[in-house]
Amino acid sequence: MKPSIAGSAAALVCAAALGLAPPALAQAVPPVAAAAAPAATSAPDYVMAAGDVVRVQVFQNPDLTLESRISEGGTVTMPLIGAVRLGGLSAAEAERRIASALEGGGFLQRPQVTVLLLQIRGSQVSVLGQVGRPGRFPLETARTRLSDMLALAGGTLPAGDDMVVVTGVREGQPFRREVDLPALFLPGGAADADLVLQGGDVIFVHRAPTVYIFGQAQRPGAFRIEREMTVMQALALAGGPTPRGSLNRLQLHRSDGNGGIATVVPRLSDPVRANDVIYVRESLF
Numbered sequence: 001m002k003p004s005i006a007g008s009a010a011a012l013v014c015a016a017a018l019g020l021a022p023p024a025l026a027q028a029v030p031p032v033a034a035a036a037a038p039a040a041t042s043a044p045d046y047v048m049a050a051g052d053v054v055r056v057q058v059f060q061n062p063d064l065t066l067e068s069r070i071s072e073g074g075t076v077t078m079p080l081i082g083a084v085r086l087g088g089l090s091a092a093e094a095e096r097r098i099a100s101a102l103e104g105g106g107f108l109q110r111p112q113v114t115v116l117l118l119q120i121r122g123s124q125v126s127v128l129g130q131v132g133r134p135g136r137f138p139l140e141t142a143r144t145r146l147s148d149m150l151a152l153a154g155g156t157l158p159a160g161d162d163m164v165v166v167t168g169v170r171e172g173q174p175f176r177r178e179v180d181l182p183a184l185f186l187p188g189g190a191a192d193a194d195l196v197l198q199g200g201d202v203i204f205v206h207r208a209p210t211v212y213i214f215g216q217a218q219r220p221g222a223f224r225i226e227r228e229m230t231v232m233q234a235l236a237l238a239g240g241p242t243p244r245g246s247l248n249r250l251q252l253h254r255s256d257g258n259g260g261i262a263t264v265v266p267r268l269s270d271p272v273r274a275n276d277v278i279y280v281r282e283s284l285f
Contacts, residue, residue: 049122
């Protein structure tokens with residue numbers, strides 16, 4: 001049986017007199033902290049640049065439809081309002097700017113403008129060096145990262161170095177960063193190391209450091225140096241010594257940093273360096 005309105009009012013008066021909050025009301029009011037949900041942050045839109053091709057349409061005004069390439073000065077020329085600067089704006093910002101110019105000039109009342117990006121030519125990134133498809137690639141979003149662009153370029157080749165160099169301009173100053181590519185995907189890797197790219201950036205993948213092995217080796221030649229590679233591991237890539245060769249008679253030729261070459265007798269556990277030359281000599285017996 002439901003309580004009467006008079007009975008409910010009496011219960012509220014009694015609870016107030018005792019300084020207590022009615023249980024039903026306490027449950028009905030949610031905590032303030034639960035009501036304030038954190039606002040989601042959205043990624044910024046693509047910013048148009050010189051060379052991009054856009055289509056501008058004004059609702060119910062087909063004569064104002066325009067398809068044009070943004071000039072080097074960052075502008076397009078529209079009917080009625082002339083040159084409008086779109087470079088540096090997102091599509092939504094460009095729509096508002098064109099609508100404001102049409103309305104401010106007294107041509108239309110409350111115009112509805114749509115700006116479509118047809119071709120991305122202005123904001124591009126160059127990918128060079130040891131990649132599958134070197135070339136220039138457009139930044140299709142404002143959050144394109146280094147790993148995304150390398151994937152578009154076909155990834156790094158087996159001969160490519162793990163350290164990738166990114167150069168460009170940030171806040172009007174020259175920018176250069178070396179990125180340890182494999183470290184991006186290791187547990188605990190720094191997420192900010194996967195750089196967000198900007199138009200005009202250049203990504204260069206060097207050739208990986210190389211060690212040279214010759215003499216009495218099964219497969220003499222040049223070999224990529226893997227991380228923390230030792231002399232023994234390098235010799236394993238070359239198939240080890242021939243029956244006439246000896247691991248006890250190795251010679252390592254290494255640049256001394258002054259233009260000369262130092263010759264040492266390495267231990268099998270010694271690390272190899274870029275451009276080291278290992279000579280496997282014949283056994284004495």
